[in-house]
Amino acid sequence: MSGLSLKCGDCGTLLKSVEEAQEHAELTKHANFVESTEAVLYLVCSSCGKPCRSKTESDLHTKRTGHTEFVDKTSEAAKPISLEAPKPKDDVEMEEAGNGSTSQQEEMVVPEVNQQILAELEEMGFPKERATRALHYSGNASLEAAANWIVEHENDPEIDEMPLVPVSSKKPEAPKPSLTPEEIKQKQQELRERARKKKEEEEKRMEREREKERIRIGRELLEAKRVEEENERKRIVALRKAEKEEEKRAREKIRQKLEEDKAERRRKLGLPPEDPDAPKPSAPPVEEKKSFLPVRPATKAEKMRECLRNLKQNHKDDEPKVKTAFNTLLTFAKNVATNPNEEKFRKIRLTNANFQDRVGKLKGGIEFLELCGFEKIEGGEYLYLPREKVDIPVLHSAGSELNSAINNPFFGVL
Template identity: 45%
Template sequence: MSTEMEMAKARAVEAGEGTDKKDVELVEPEVDGQALAELEAMGFARNRGVRALHGSGNTGVESAVAWLADHEDDADLDSPLLLPKETPKPSLTPEEAKALAAELLAKARRKRELEEKELQRLREQERIRSGKELAAAARLEAELKLKRSMEARRLEKEEERKARERVREMLEEDKRARRVRLGLPPEPTPEELEAERAKAAEKAAQEAAKRLPPPPVIPDADRLRDLLVGMKRGTSDAAAVTLCFQTLLRLCGNAANDPGNAKYRRLNLGNPALAARLLPDARAFLEAAGWAAAEGEGEGVLVLPGAGSPAEVVRLTAAGVQLHSALNNPFFGAL
C-alpha cells in the first residue's frame, strides 16, 4: 500500500471517520483529465499520471513530469492511487446553527465596533489637524491684514506729509512773489524773522491762556499758622487746644472733600456742642480758611461763599495742612 494511502487513512481515523479499514471507502482522486491524457500520450502509464498530477497539485504537465522525475524510484509508482472518500460533514442541529450564527454575529459586531472606533479615532485626528491648520491660516491672515493696514496707514501719512510739504512750498513761493511785487527781497531779513517768531510766540501764549483755568488764590499760610500759634499759646489747657484743632481739621476736611454738600458749608458757632469744642479765636481761623458771616442768619453763622470753586478747595486744603502740622509737630509754635 502506498504512503499516500496510509496517511489518508490515518487522517480519516484521527477525524473519527472509522477505525476499521473496511469502513473506509477508497477512491481515485480527481485530476486534470486533459493533463492526464497528455501524460498518457507521452508514454506514462495512467497510474503514474494520476500520482504525478495529484502529487504536483494539478498544476500542469510540466510539474507532473518533474514530480515523476523526483519519484521514479518509488515502489508504488505504478500502483493505483486510492484515497479515502471525503464524506460530507453532518448538518448542524437548529440549536447548534443558532449558536453558531450568534457567535458569527458577535464576531462581526466586535469587528465592526473596532473598525468604527478606529475610524472615529482617525476622524478625530483629522479634525484636530484641520482645526490647527485653519487656526494657523486664520492667524496668518490676521497678521497679513494687520501688516497691510499698517503699511496703508504709513503710506497715507507719507502722502499727507508730502501734501503738506507741497502746500508749504506753494505758500513760500507765493510769499516770495508778493515780496518781489512789493519791491522787497525774496527772502525775509533776520529782523523780519525775529519779529515773526515773537508774534507767533505771543499768539501761542494767548491761546494757551484761553485754554487754562485761572490760577487759584493761594491763601496766606503764615496768617493761618499765626492764628494757630496764638490759640496754642493763649491757653494752658493742652487738651482743649488739641480738641479745637481736631474739630477745625474735621470741618475743613469735610468741606474740601465734599464741596457740594450743603451741610459742610454752613457752620453755626452758637451751637453749644460745637462751641464747647472750639477756642474763642477759632472763628478768626475759619474766616481765614474761607468762611464768612451769613447775611441775615445771625452773628454766629458762617458759610462758604465760593460754591465749591477750585480756589475755595485750595484754601481749605491749606488750612488743613497747617492744622495737621499743629497736631503732629511737637515743635509747632515753639519758635
Template identity: 55%
Template sequence: MAVPKVNEMLLQDLEEMGFPRPRATRALYYSGNKSLEDAIIWTIDHENDPDIDVMPLVDVDIDIDSSQSFPITEEIRIKAHKLREQERTKKEEELKRLEREREKERIQAGKRVLEVKRIAEENERQRNLALRKAEKEEEKRARGKVLQKLEQDKINRRSKHGSILPMENVANVRLEATTLEQQDKILQKPKPVYTTEKVDYLRECLRSLKRKHQAEQGRVRKAFETLLIYVRNVVKNPNNEKYRKIRLSNPLFQERVASMNGGVEFLELCGFERIGDLLYLPHEKTDITLLNSAGAVLNSAMTNPFFGLLST
C-alpha cells in the first residue's frame, strides 16, 4: 500500500487555497486528477466523510503527469472559499455546542456543591440540637439527683434521731428527676446513702477520665472495656480470689488502665485496695450491689455519646 501519485501542480494549488494535503490528495485521486474544479467539487460532496482528512493508500501507483498546471478560475476560487467558510462555520458551531455543554455542567456542579453544603449544614444543625437536648437532660438528671440526695439525707437524719416530720412537709419537696411513683418508693424505702454517693463518685471518675483523654477516644473506650471485664468477673465469681486480684505491674493493665488518669481510682472506689504490687478486693468487702452499679455506669459511659460532656 502506498500514497497515490497525483498531479503535483494541482496538489500545490489546492494546498495554497487552504486544503490540507491528505484532503487535497484524496480529492485529486478520486476525482481523476483532471482539474482543480473537479477536485473541489469532490471535496464539497464528501466533506462529511469520516476519513476526509486521512491520507489515502492504494495498491498500485498511478503515474500522473505533473508538468502541467491548470489555471485557477474565479469560479474555482469562490467554490474553495465557500468550502472553507462552511468548514469554519462548522467548527465554530461545534465549539459553541461544547461551550454550552460545559456551561451546563458547571451549573449542575454548582447546584450539587450547594446541595452538599446544605445537607452538611442541616446535619450540623441537627447535631447541635441533639447536643443541647442531651445537655439539658443531663442537667435535669443532675438537679434531680441533688434534690433526691438532699431528701434522702433528711430521711436518714430523721431516722437516726427517731423523729418524723409531718407528711405535708415531705410532700412539698420536689424531686424533678423522678416520677410520683418513684418518689413514693424513695419516701417509703430509702436507699443507703453510701451507695448513692459512691455511684456518683464512680460516674464522676469516668467523666474526669474521658475529659482528660478526650483526644484519645480509642484508648478511653479500651480502658472502659477493661474495667468492665474486671468488675463483671468479680460479680460472676465473688468467691474466686483470682478475680479479686490485679497485679499493678501487669503490662496489659499498665497500658489500658494504669496509664489513664482515673483508671486505678475507679477500681479503688469499687473496693479494691493497694497491697504492695496488687490491687486486692477482700471477700468481706465485696459489695455486689456497688459492683453492679459500677458496671451500669461503665455501660453508660460506652454507649451514651454525650457522657462526660458536662462538668458537674
C-alpha cells in the first residue's frame, strides 16, 4: 500500500506533504521522517464545519465551543503522498509563465475585507494577517464577529497566515460606518468582559465536573472498603466454622479411642463385651462437702485489675481510646506517687474536657481513681486525694496493674 503521510520518528506527528515535513523540521529540528500508511485525520465539526486533523485539535475545539459531534472524513480525504521535493519559487514562476491560462485560473489573491474594521482590530493588538483571516471567514459582519472568530480559532496552525482566495471569488465589501474612539474602547471593553465571563463559566463547569469525579471516586472507595470488610468477615466466620468442625472431629476420635481401650481392657479381664443398648447405672449423688475455710476478701489490687478488665470489655470496639485511658490513669498514679506533696497532682476537675474525653466518659475510669484513694468533693465537681490518705504501695500496685493492662495483649480477653 502506498504511503498516505509522513511520520516524524522523533515525536510521531503525521504530516500531509513534504512541505509540511520541512516546516516541521525547521520548527522542531527533527530530521527523522518515514513514509507511513496511516492517513492524517480529517475530522469535521458537525456544528460549524471546522476541520481538525488530530484528536488534540478536536478536543481543543470542543473545549472552546462546546461542539462534540465530529464526522470522520479521513478515508475520503486520504490520498497517496507525493515524496517529490517542492520546486523553487523561480521554477514555479517559469512554469506559470509557460502556461498563462492555467496560472490565471489558479491565481490566488488576498481577499478584500472591511478596512475600517481591519484597522480597529489592529488597534486592539491583533496582527494584520490574523485580523484579515478573521474578517474573511466571519463574513465581514462586524467587529464582534471577527473577535469571536479569533477567540475560537486562536490555536489554529495557520491563524497568522494571510488568507488567499481565487480572483473570481474576490468581492468588494461595502464600507461600514466608522466608529469613534469612545465606541472602539467600549467595544474593546465589551469583548474583554465577554471573554472573561466565558472563561469564568468554563472554569466553573470544569470545577463541577471535577467535583462530580471526586464524589464518584469517593463512593467507589467506600464501596470497595465495604466489600473488603464483608469478605473479611465471611472469611473469619468460615475459619471459625472450620475450626469448630476440626475440634468436633478431634473429640470424636478421642471418644472412639477411649471406647476401644475400654473394650480391650474388658477382653483382657475375660469380661463379656459391653452391651451398648444396656442402661448405664446412674452415678450416685455426691454429697456436697461444706467448706469451713474462711473466704478471703478481694485485695485492692484484684479490685483494680477487675475494674480495668471491665473498662476494656465495655469499650472493646475502641481499642485506641482504651489504651489512651490506661496511659492517662498511669500518669495520674505516677505523678501522685512521685510528688505526693503537690496538690495539683492530687486534685482533678471532673468537668475538664480533656479528662472527660480520655477517662471520664469511659465506664470504670473514675472508679479506678477512687480505688487509688481519690474522693469526690465540692458536690462532685472535683476528685481529690488528701495528703494524709496517699498510700504509696497502693499507687505502686495501681501502676503495676496499668502496665500489665497496657503491655499484655491478652489482658481482658478472657
